[in-house]
Amino acid sequence: MELQAASEWDGLEPQPQRLDRLALCGQPGDVALIDREGALDFAGLDHAVGALAAHLADRAGAGDRIASWLPKTRAACLLALACARAGLVHVPINPLLKRAQVAHILADSAARLLITQPARAQLMEPGDVPAGCEMLTEGGMLDHPAPLPASHGDTDALAALLYTSGSTGLPKGVMLSHANLWLGAIAVAHYLGVEPGDRTLAVLPLSFDAGLNQLLSTWAAGASAVPLDYLVANDVVRAVARHRVTVLAGVPPLWLQLAEAKWADGAGDTLRVLSATGGRMPVPLVRRLRELFPQASVTLMYGLTEAFRSTRLDPALADAHPESIGRAIPFAEIMVVRPDGTFAGDGQPGELVHAGPLVGKGYWRDSGRTALRYRPAPAGSRYGGTAVWSGDTVVRDSEGLLRFVGRDDEMIKVSGNRVSPTEIEDAAIASGAAVEAVAFGVADERLGQAIRLMVRGSGDQARLLAHFKAELPTFQHPREVIWVSELPRNPNGKLDRAAIAREHGA
Structure with a gap:
């Protein structure tokens, strides 16, 4: 092929x-x-x-x-x-x-x-x-x-700035045009099969690209949106039953909670379109959703704010390929590229590169980071122009299905939220309890990843945690704090993150 x-x-x-x-x-x-x-x-x-x-x-x-x-x-x-x-x-x-x-x-x-x-x-x-x-x-x-x-x-004019954390520093604004958001809405409405008469329960934050798209794709299809701010999974269960919801999107931790929730007889029978984004869906969870809602399709999606969505797995393949992120969505060209810039063959790992009209316009007032992420599409691209080089490694099989391998950057993904390690480390130091700090993600069945924080400092745990509680949202709080007397350094005198992660089991 x-x-x-x-x-x-x-x-x-x-x-x-x-x-x-x-x-x-x-x-x-x-x-x-x-x-x-x-x-x-x-x-x-x-x-x-x-x-x-x-x-x-x-x-x-x-x-x-x-x-x-x-x-x-x-x-x-x-x-x-x-x-x-x-x-x-x-x-x-x-x-x-x-x-x-x-x-x-x-x-x-x-x-x-x-x-x-x-x-x-x-x-x-x-x-x-x-x-x-x-x-x-x-x-x-x-x-x-x-x-x-x-x-x-x-339609190429700027329409939105969606702030997302980078691998270093404070959140940065991704610039999206009218065309980006319009075509993203049309694409999702098309591949999910949303129709007039559907009701979408909008549970994701509207500051999240997929959360904003819940509204936009619903209206693109002429359907109804039901916005919901929920505290616990049972709030979602009750809303599905009360509003006879047919379309529901969530991040993996929410789907895990919903799979464990108690659904009254018939409470989820109206659901016909389910989708997941914001992180890897464990295979047992995908299978549980298929059992819990046999009348509903389950679409697994992969994307990044810089180019909206990139791929989706056809629901018909969810049972046979639950570990796959699927193929390109409408208006997206997805390439698997080796370090030398050539296309990887089947079974060969490479960087996922996204070209086409869903590609955003760069980072707001940050030409340096824009130049790193938004670069010319590789030779052989059908769309050409500027592409988003994701930094994520994937492998394509002989059927053209992609499998996510890992992230090349140091981002931590907690409950679908991208968390910058530097922001966590800065907060630890600002507390006055830490002199140095290194944050990284560790696997967590419920959250996707949890934050482990290595700290050199006074050992005043109460002061440190009180500062996090006061200054950062819950999803940015460390699950565990490990106090150490020294942190490994590289030859340049900088903290050696790779050595710290190896030593402490990240």
Whole structure:
């Protein structure tokens, strides 16, 4: 076979639109959103997006960044489309982040507005909201006497900054265009087979690329989205039954909890489309979901924020190949590339490289890191242009199916969240209890990975953990802390992470 097989989606032509036009994809009387305020049909969705866009346009100019630090309120769900309609750039902030992390994103993005709630606004300290950024609460923002109509113009224009942790340092903003988000929505709606009449339970954070796509792909299909902020898995179980949910996406730790949860007779019978993203799904878990929901398809997905989704495993292959991440999704060209830049053959490991119109526009105001991740596509690429070089090693089999081998960087993936070791280490040192610290991931059945923190310092565990509790979200807390008198160093005097990981069983 050819080293780079033609995609099964070659007949699906990319025809990007402005992102806010997703509000026009459903029939006017069909329900688009079901939340605590009730049901909103597609005509109402279009009107509410226009009203919110008009409010934003009154306070910001074209290209300004609009940050939001909100749970899944109605305004939070509409902001991506409203910012797009007003010619602004959406910057959703994970509601689990603490004020110092919010302050970093506001400063880094040079946000013009921060939209939040009164209780969250009170958590911000002097200097957290930079000069030139106005903090607003969301109340009354969905009413405006002159709603903006659907937008027209450049689909390559910037539409969103999604902040994601890198292998070093604080979170960085991935730049995504209208075309990136539109085509991502069309692709997922297409390969999952979402239809009008479906109901998607949106449980993932809207600051997460897959979480935002839950809404966008649902509306692209003319279906209904049901946003949910949950505390425990049983909240999800009850919501599935109450709303007769048909489509559900989750990260592996959530699926593990749902597989262990008690489902009343018939509670999950409406589910017909299940999907997993944000980390490796253990084979026993995939098989358990197939047993628990035999009427539902199970789609395993792989992706990275820099290029949205890259691959998906056909549900028909889930039983025979549960360890596979599948093949390229619509609008994606996926290549397996050796270190010398040539294509790897079947059974040969190589770096996963993604080309095509889902590739983002780089990292916000960071040309150095952009140049490392976004590089020219290898010779022989069908799309050419700029590709995302993932840093992840995969192997393709003789059927064209890909298997994930490992990550080349040092990122830790906890419950689907990418965690920067450096951010954990900086927090440990800032506590005053640590002089030096090294964080790395260790395998965890429930979380995917857990954080192990090696620390040289005072040994004041209570002080260290209190600082983490105050400053970082729960998924960034170390599961275990090991105090040592010395940490290995390399010949340059730097901490030898590889030696530390080997010594302590990472």
